[in-house]
Amino acid sequence: MxxxxxxxxxxxxxxxxxxxxxxxxxxxxxxxxxxxxxxxxxxxxxxxxxxxxxxxxxxxxxxxxxxxxxxxxxxxxxxxxxxxxxxxxxxxxxxxxxxxxxxxxxxxxxxxxxxxxxxxxxxxxxxxxxxxxxxxxxxxxxxxxxxxxxxxxxxxxxxxxxxxxxxxxxxxxxxxxxIRWPDAHSERAGLRPLMPFVYLNRVKRPGDNYLRNVIVGHDLPVLLLAYAVVSPQPLIATVAILLFLIAFFTAYETGYHENDRLGLLLEHKPKVSDTFHTLGQNFSPTFAWSLAILMAGVASLVAVRSNSWIAELFESAVTDLLAVWAAFVFFMLLMRVLFRWMNVVQPQGRIIPMLGLQVGRVLGFAIIFQPTIVGSLFCVAYGLSKWLPYVIYRFGGKGRDVPNHLNCLLLLTLFAGAVAIGGNPEAFYTWQSGLIFAYASARGTKNLGKFSSSLMPLTYPAKAAEAGATPVADRSR
CATH class of the missing domain: 3.40.50 (Rossmann fold)
Structure with a gap:
């Protein structure tokens, strides 16, 4: 047998x-x-x-x-x-x-x-x-x-x-x-070319469910609050934003693939998952960009119907579509250049292009949709809150411990205060501003629940205080 x-x-x-x-x-x-x-x-x-x-x-x-x-x-x-x-x-x-x-x-x-x-x-x-x-x-x-x-x-x-x-x-x-025959091997079928988000979920961020937890769970709500809710046709704008987001990350994945590939070539201790060696060769940047440009075209067709501010500059429907499409492709190329810059510089120097990537992935959609002042500030605050953990990580700290949503709320509050002091408080008297602050507060408060113990005053153990010792927390610093 x-x-x-x-x-x-x-x-x-x-x-x-x-x-x-x-x-x-x-x-x-x-x-x-x-x-x-x-x-x-x-x-x-x-x-x-x-x-x-x-x-x-x-x-x-x-x-x-x-x-x-x-x-x-x-x-x-x-x-x-x-x-x-x-x-x-x-x-x-x-x-x-x-x-x-x-x-x-x-x-x-x-x-x-x-x-x-x-x-x-x-x-x-x-x-x-x-x-x-x-x-x-x-x-x-x-x-x-x-x-x-x-x-x-x-x-x-x-x-x-x-x-x-x-x-x-x-x-x-x-x-x-x-008996294991030396010439026998099995290769999983259907992995080339990798579809959008497969590389991100299985190679770059294995186990993190990055698509669900970050792109859909974090980026998408910010984009909808910043752009869709103030659109004359919010439902159509929502569909367009979702399609643009898929197109954007389909092209953005090429930067992640390059980051792993160059890391193995240039870095002494590259941080590359084991799955790169089994799945990485199946990723096709050409296919990813072709699909991203095609998806951007479909999204542009929807965006024109939701009154993109670019479409208002032209009279022809075809010209409107091509202008919106070209604008978003230009945005994706600009982000790719930033990603390339980040991939080739020294690790600590990467904090500068990373700032552009984190803020650009949400604020960059303003190239298609007209945001309000509060929407723009929200995008910047969100991008900075995602950037700060990376800075801490690159300088030897633990970026995962940073309360991102709390930082986003604090930055947004500071920006809003600065704008109000500058003489434009009426920008915040809108229902969109209320939605944005309610969302940021809800997520920031959830962070605060885990962070609240760090806001408590230091206490002295009774015997240590009698002896004039410094607090335990101070000595640990």
Whole structure:
């Protein structure tokens, strides 16, 4: 009994099939999207994910149904080329090669054309299928083979596999061989090109859920409060801002990729996650910028309808669209230049371009939408509150301990006071200003709950005070 994937055949048949789907871009979109949604969790939570590969194949076939037909043609040459030649020759030297059966958790529709091209006399006894789904993976190979051969014959069988997933079969056999073949390897399909935010979430900020916690949780509310609520058509402006934000970070990711790549080349102790070596080569800056520019065009089409201030400068609808589009592309290019500057200078010198990046990622949208004074101040306060932890980090401190939202509220209050003293207090007598201060206060107060103990006065232990000692907190400083 011989396992197929990475044993008799030196690749994973499921991944190779998914890699063969054309157009490749379409397969990448589907596989990365389904990897985020994880629909197989409806049937089974936790690990192992028996249903995952079944869902992946069905999703790809739903958009590219010709793929199985194309695979049969490709398998004729791919099967023999990647076969485990020493193992195949050992099987063929047996006087009765028909007594050798192939078992696999892979899918019959994919493996059968490969096996027919490798050695037609070999029989695929057990495998998954697109009709049975995860049945074999749930039952296990040993259970399925026991129904065909019985316990005694299964115990006397010689088993060759490379995977611990076949532990049930190895334990059932008196002659188990677990062999990792040096030429075998598996490469996950559908990772090139990486879709927007995949690099950010899985490579640059693994475990932080940066898309949800920062971009959607922090940046988007600031943009909506600063620009959308004062638009003549706030709902349309909201859609436009969301599309512009996706376009912006699709291009912005190229800076993160460059930061990791140059860090490995130029820095003595680069801070690069391990996933860079497995996923980094799948990131395509050309694809990212092409998609960002396309998305910016769609966003511009929506923004023109929400009365972008640029559109008011022209009379032609086409000219309006092109002007808004060109303005935002220029903004993305400017931010890319700042990111490039940050990536090539000394670590402490990076605080200067970082200031432009943090403030620009929210205030820069003013190139499309007209903000109020309070909206502009809010963007600057937010950008500075994100910049301060980076400055502290670059000079040896712990930036994660800084109360960002509290700092944003304090900076906004200081800016508002300065504007009011300067003779323009009426700028704050609007409902937009009320919303902004309410939002900043709510998030700042939440920070204050964790920070409030630091605002308490120092206390002297009774005995230490009698002896004239300094407070414990002072000595720790």
């Amino acid at each position: 011989v396992d197929f994937d990475e044993t008799l055949w030196l690749r994973n048949s499921t991944e190779e099939f998914l890699n063969s789907v054309r157009p490749r871009f379409l397969a990448a979109v589907v596989l990365q999207l389904i990897g985020v949604l994880k629909p197989w969790r409806v049937f089974q939570r936790g690990t192992p994910n028996h249903y995952r590969d079944w869902f992946r194949i069905l999703a790809v076939l739903a958009v590219a149904p010709w793929s199985l037909w194309a695979w049969r043609r490709k398998a004729a040459t791919l099967g023999p080329r990647l076969v485990n030649r020493p193992l195949l020759e050992a099987i063929q030297r047996r006087p009765e090669p028909g007594l050798v059966v192939v078992v696999s958790l892979g899918f019959r529709e994919i493996i059968s054309p490969l096996l027919a091209a490798i050695e037609p006399r070999l029989h695929l006894r057990e495998s998954s299928s697109l009709r049975s789904g995860a049945r074999l993976r749930i039952e296990g190979k040993a259970g399925a083979l026991r129904r065909h051969y019985g316990d005694e014959k299964l115990r006397r069988a010689l088993v060759i596999t490379d995977s611990e997933d076949d532990r049930d079969l190895l334990d059932a056999s008196a002659k188990p061989f677990l």
